[in-house]
Amino acid sequence: EDQVTQSPEALRLQEGESSSLNCSYTVSGLRGLFWYRQDPGKGPEFLFTLYSAGEEKEKERLKATLTKKESFLHITAPKPEDSATYLCAVVNSGAGSYQLTFGKGTKLSVIP
């Protein structure tokens, strides 16, 4: 069974204080790893897809990286508007439906 574990559960950062969120996964074959941002009461917003180990993607202050066992979401010089829950998900290469298996998320709070 596919498993996704995210750590830490919650993270408080001062504005400008860079850090990383971790996503560890267990899957028989990885079709893709996905990062989403979710604001309270809203649906997840797509950020990145990573397909193979060594791949990196960047968007503004966010950078996602992938190894064979985990992914990191690096946040550089965060701002209060980066506060949200960040969700990691995987798609198993054997899943004909391409369904996402999510972790529980990391709740990020950026303090001015």
Next chain:
Amino acid sequence: DTGVSQDPRHKITKRGQNVTFRCDPISEHNRLYWYRQTLGQGPEFLTYFQNEAQLEKSRLLSDRFSAERPKGSFSTLEIQRTEQGDSAMYLCASSSHRGRYEQYFGPGTRLTVT
């Protein structure tokens, strides 16, 4: 805006009542998904449509749940004889069949069963 839309955004119902939610996917997307999310958890897969065909259902989807996607466009999710444990956010997502797997989510329908 051509994103995924869901209706209603909020639904309060009494235990035992039936409820129906609607999802309108991004127009060119032929894959449609329903997920359920409870507080502090990530979304959990419920069911998947490719065009009008329902191809996969999670074991989480009890017999009280039914989903349809007539004509391969919008989709409906119906819950019969609601229970308090059905209280959750119901999320719809869609994706393209053109070799990309990212799913785009709607704003969700928040269901509260009293």
